[in-house]
Amino acid sequence: MFTYVNSFDKSWVMLMANVEGKTVVVKENYLVTGRAGDVVEIDVDTFLCKGCGICVEMCPRKVFEWSSELSEKGVHYPVPAHAEKCVKCKLCELLCPDFAISVRW
Ligand code: SF4
Ligand code: SF4
Helix, strand or coil: CEEEEECCCCCEEEEEEEECCEEEEEEEEEECCCCCCCCCEEEECCCCCCCCCHHHHHCCCCCCEECCCCCCCCCCCEECCCHHHCCCCCHHHHHCCCCCEEEEC
């Protein structure tokens, strides 16, 4: 599973994964490009989403909540219920294994 470390001022994050018992750095010094509250569009393609939860767990601002209804695939999918908290880091878009999220501004 992935873990991330935020710098104190939240200007970067280090993203790490546990691979066969070893911690490896996946991405570091990833610049957080926006401020919470800026206009942002977060789209989740409910046809592509398989409900794995990576985006829900990894979003540093806890933007997503689970849908109450099921998608065409029969899974609950993430809803950007707190989009105003998004800081445009794009971690959700980068980590989604099914390319189901796009973050634009
Ligand atoms: S870009 Fe995605 S992961 Fe980053 S804060 Fe916004 S919703 Fe969360
Ligand atoms: S990471 Fe992608 S596939 Fe997994 S729940 Fe989020 S949108 Fe769906």
